Amino acid sequence: MSEIKRVALAGATGNLGPAVLDQLLQAGLEVTVLTRAGSQHKLPETVTLKEVDYDSLESLTTALHGHDAVVSTLGSLSLSKQLLLVQAAAETGVNRFIPSEFGSNTVHPKTSQLPVFGDKIAVQKALQKEADAGRLTYTIVVNGPFLDWGLAVGFVASVKDRSISLYDGGDRIFSATTLPTVGKAVVGVLQHLDETKNRAVYVQETAITGKQLLDIGQKVTGTEWKAAQISTEDCVKDAWAELSKTAPDYGKAFMNFLNAAIWGEGYGSHFETNDNKLLGIKEIGEEELRALMVSHA
Incomplete structure (x- = not known):
């Protein structure tokens, strides 16, 4: 070619x-x-x-x-x-x-x-x-959610606010880059x-759970974080309910569907096989994750 x-x-x-x-x-x-x-x-x-x-x-x-x-x-x-x-x-x-x-x-x-x-x-x-x-x-x-952007704006976790949303308990692995x-x-x-x-x-730089991110965040900041417990099934139900309204809030429905796609069961958000080697991508470990969190503290 x-x-x-x-x-x-x-x-x-x-x-x-x-x-x-x-x-x-x-x-x-x-x-x-x-x-x-x-x-x-x-x-x-x-x-x-x-x-x-x-x-x-x-x-x-x-x-x-x-x-x-x-x-x-x-x-x-x-x-x-x-x-x-x-x-x-x-x-x-x-x-x-x-x-x-x-x-x-x-x-x-x-x-x-x-x-x-x-x-x-x-x-x-x-x-x-x-x-x-x-x-x-x-x-x-x-490539999953943008990890650095997600930390900067509080989508994946908020280092500044010392908070994170744990979807379905926070034990499900998801890929991020x-x-x-x-x-x-x-x-x-x-x-x-x-x-x-x-x-x-x-492509994934890391495959991690919400609880693991919470643990790293608390180590980095030396403080206990707030952890909201959210059901992805409720996210989907709320999104469909929003779309059924006469004047729906499309942004709200969008975010609920997106949260389910990333952290819900059966949406393929953990890439058990990937193309990292082919594309020259290296995964990062806890040390790099800690440094990334520190940069957004």
Whole structure:
């Protein structure tokens, strides 16, 4: 399969975009950042900027001409915009498309049925259709929750507040990865096209339980933490109940479904086999986890 040299990156800002951009540049790849009209971002001088209209196939095909790969890190509210981006990539001869997944195991049958992942599943189907027609190849990167971001904002655990939510008792193992390592995984995919063709790759920096995180956090801070006990079954029930309302709070339903996908039973959130070795990813131990927590204290 042809070597990847030119990469178009959709969504270079936000939580993940900068980390992916940094790793692409470190790997010596030529990067074009797709931006919306009027967007103003401070990006490295080596990056090419191209304004696009994500609702215009002509705009997207013009921007993608000459590129070998497309990497999308578009945020939740823009995931559906990828459908036209996939079409544009197929029509311009792009070799590899990496969609904005980078989280829960959406290729798992149970997880794929959650409404929160509807847009991602639609993009997966579009990619599969184009791959079946021989018009492009794709890779889905599954890495669990962002560990560093999750500690910074209190999603995985809050070092600042000395608190954590323990789902279903906190004994269930889940896989997690930091933002820079997700970026490294993207580069690894682009460097191993044959081995990662038309499939999901699994990446984890750690496989850990909520109780283990709680224990490490308490050791790091030297204080006792608050541990909320939450049922993931209740999360799912509450999410469906919210969606049934006349004026639902979609954000609330989103978070409840997401919590179930990460910490619930049978959603494939612990990657018992992974692609770390292939993609050059190393797992971290308790010492590195302690250092990570200290950096967010």
